[in-house]
Amino acid sequence: MTAAKAGHYEAFESLVNRYEHKIYRLGLNITGNPEDAEDVLQETFLKAFENLPKFREDSRFYTWIVRIAVNQALMKLRKRRTDRSVSLDDPIEEDGEVIPRDFADWKPNPEQLLGRTETRERLEKAIQDLPPSFRTVFMLRDVEGLSTEETAEMLGLTISAVKARLFRARLRLREELSKVFK
């Protein structure tokens, strides 16, 4: 980190190698668009390199670049939807309770089925089909491992709004995955 902060490109490149997959995945899931995800990936690491001297090592580097990536991705998302402005703090449109409907036991070891392209595509489609605010919260909380407070602060949401979106995202994904793994 010290070498990277001093401007040594090779040291910075090892940080890129470590996190590039995660940043691409995050960009793709917020924007829902591969071209935008590539732009987010490039812009995130360019900004990180530029601002690295300002990075305070008492915070986690990964949380720091996630914050940059989320800002870039939200800008892309809003630009693509100028006709219907996307705000992550829009009230949840769905009425009523989320009730699970599929109670079948899952096959043992569903992770083994992820070796199949078809299974991976169905899981990827399930998350892409969620509203942007649901999948963004799910990605930050459950995949990137941010706390509820960090997620709320990063997205400009209240704690209860983060929890409500996470709850709905998790149950909707579970319902879709039940079709794959039962």
Added chain:
Amino acid sequence: MNCRDVFREISNYLDGDLDPELKRAIEAHACGCHHCEVVVDSTRKTIELYCDGRLFPLPIAVRQRLHATLQQKCRLKVS
């Protein structure tokens, strides 16, 4: 405690974000209710599966373009 109560709190339960009494009540119910047991287990599994690195792979061409761009722009800045 009924199934609906469990479903309503499932997200907080998985996050360990419940008071101990409510947590115990959910576990006592789920222990004897197959539907709730399935929903709790499969929701937990759903989260684990989305953390699998095999999902959303970084395409090789995208990675190559990233590194080419960074090398060009960052090296320029350093020199």
